[in-house]
Amino acid sequence: MPTLRDIIAEDLRTQITTGHLKPGSRLPSEPKLATHYKVSTPTIRQALALLQAEGLIEKTHGKGNFVRPPLRRITYLGGGPTLPTPGLQISVRTTKIRARGHLSVLLRVPAGSPLTEFQCLSHDGTSPHSLSRVYIPRDLTPTVIPDESTWPTTSAMPLAEVEERLCARLPTPVEAATLRINPTLAVLAITRVATDTAGRVVEAALLALPGDRAEAVFTTHHTSEGRKAEG
Amino acid sequence: MPTLRDIIAEDLRTQITTGHLKPGSRLPSEPKLATHYKVSTPTIRQALALLQAEGLIEKTHGKGNFVRPPLRRITYLGGGPTLPTPGLQISVRTTKIRARGHLSVLLRVPAGSPLTEFQCLSHDGTSPHSLSRVYIPRDLTPTVIPDESTWPTTSAMPLAEVEERLCARLPTPVEAATLRINPTLAVLAITRVATDTAGRVVEAALLALPGDRAEAVFTTHHTSEGRKAEG
DNA sequence: CAGTGGTCTAGACCACGCG
DNA sequence: GCGTGGTCTAGACCACTGT
Structure with a gap:
């Protein structure tokens, strides 16, 4: 039972893993992503939290969401x-x-x-x-x-x-x-x-x-x- | 920097650990807790998620939130x-x-x-x-x-x-x-x-x-x- | 059926980073 | 000051559990 959050996370995930979004680059702002995916910002934020938990992105307050460079765990x-x-x-x-x-x-x-x-x-x-x-x-x-x-x-x-x-x-x-x-x-x-x-x-x-x-x-x-x- | 969620979770936590809320008993419904703490339901739900992560409560869809009996990990x-x-x-x-x-x-x-x-x-x-x-x-x-x-x-x-x-x-x-x-x-x-x-x-x-x-x-x-x- | 939690909306307001 | 994410609001709608 994938939810909206899962579907959006999946889409961003493939964009990152396929290199469509380069390591270190900034993602569009959360309101822009919300508009693009036709959802509200809390839903976008839940999708981003998923990617963050996987170590795919990093969030920085006041700056934005960034694709994490190949993770050094x-x-x-x-x-x-x-x-x-x-x-x-x-x-x-x-x-x-x-x-x-x-x-x-x-x-x-x-x-x-x-x-x-x-x-x-x-x-x-x-x-x-x-x-x-x-x-x-x-x-x-x-x-x-x-x-x-x-x-x-x-x-x-x-x-x-x-x-x-x-x-x-x-x-x-x-x-x-x-x-x-x-x-x-x-x-x-x-x-x-x-x-x-x-x-x-x-x-x-x-x-x-x-x-x-x-x-x-x-x-x-x-x-x-x-x-x-x-x- | 405790947030509203942390403060509410802390209050419920002490009520559970001091035995004020008995194991197995049901908590008030989320809207009622929201009214009691003067916050919105999403905030209540975040506080409950904290307690759930600690193993203090169990949520059951359609039934309610329950104090978990002394946890068998x-x-x-x-x-x-x-x-x-x-x-x-x-x-x-x-x-x-x-x-x-x-x-x-x-x-x-x-x-x-x-x-x-x-x-x-x-x-x-x-x-x-x-x-x-x-x-x-x-x-x-x-x-x-x-x-x-x-x-x-x-x-x-x-x-x-x-x-x-x-x-x-x-x-x-x-x-x-x-x-x-x-x-x-x-x-x-x-x-x-x-x-x-x-x-x-x-x-x-x-x-x-x-x-x-x-x-x-x-x-x-x-x-x-x-x-x-x-x- | 009524009551519950699960998901989602469309905002508001604040705190942070940078020019 | 401006754009960003962090927190929170006040609902709506659906899904699940009981009677």
Whole structure:
């Protein structure tokens, strides 16, 4: 059951993928598109939101809608501590807080335990890339000082297990503003919990990646025999 | 920068989480909510879409908006062949097709190669659960016949590597209709490629999970020393 | 049938980017 | 100042669910 929005999106999509609309070029303004397709502007905007979610176009308030150059996707590599990606500007804000609610559950520490919080925002040039908050128990002082070139992590610790939970959810208002994404489009949210060999939670990280240009990749290597069950 | 929609969603959210609105109960109709909050119905609907994306409410066309009972999330376990989850009805449709375009790239076979396609739709009671298409080269005949109780997979093969790519994207019109989700809300899309010890691609699977109630979990076990780099 | 949500209309008003 | 997209309005019409 394709709706008007789907039909219009499909038409623009083929114009983009066939090269009829060149990367970087601006689309006609929304009122003009509305006139052309004989629909109202909200319907046009819904069609554009679809293309935006696919990473085909970029919207810029006050400028217009642009065909996105062949997409360089943001790739999150799972299975271990996130490593700094070359060519990325990272700003970190460090604060000292105390565990409460959801956090104390994640880190398996009593409420009120001292934590260090790293609020990280990474940019790829001018475009926001990812937003993350990393929590580390205060007594596990990171041996690596987080700065522009390294990601906060207690990577010197012997990690035993990393669990990553992913879901698609809508951004909070501040996430939408910070990542400069459409607040009606999803982010890829990742909750990562790292445990050391003693079973202690060493780090919990909450990441939000813009859904229109991010993906997460997990590679599992199997030894001689495939594992039969897990959960 | 919270908008009207965010403010209304926040108000309803606290009413739900504090138990002021009981699970299973119906919310006032959208026009009534619009009158109560002194906004138009589209604004109310945006606020409700937010709550829906959080899994707090369920919308049913012709009936109303309902507070969702404490959410039983759909959990996708990464890192290996998906196993049948107890208490799930799975319907499978098998067709014979030939590789082309994206599929031949994924499976690393020449265009035109014979494939078997399994289209799977799983239900949890009456609520759609996941939609998946699994592709297997025709010459790798599955030793397990896919039926209601097993998931199609060549699990008898010695798998060497499984790669899973996740992203958040909007559903196609058929996905939205099949999973009965809001077409403006994201699905969690997973592309899984399994390789055997000989380096052959044994299976490619395209999964779509409803974003309002699904999550994916990946657990990585590290041996004595943490791995330093990957990609 | 009446009541509900789903889609769409034709605007208004504000905020942003640029000359 | 002008053109752009972002938010919101106050409806209309259709499709679905129940009685």
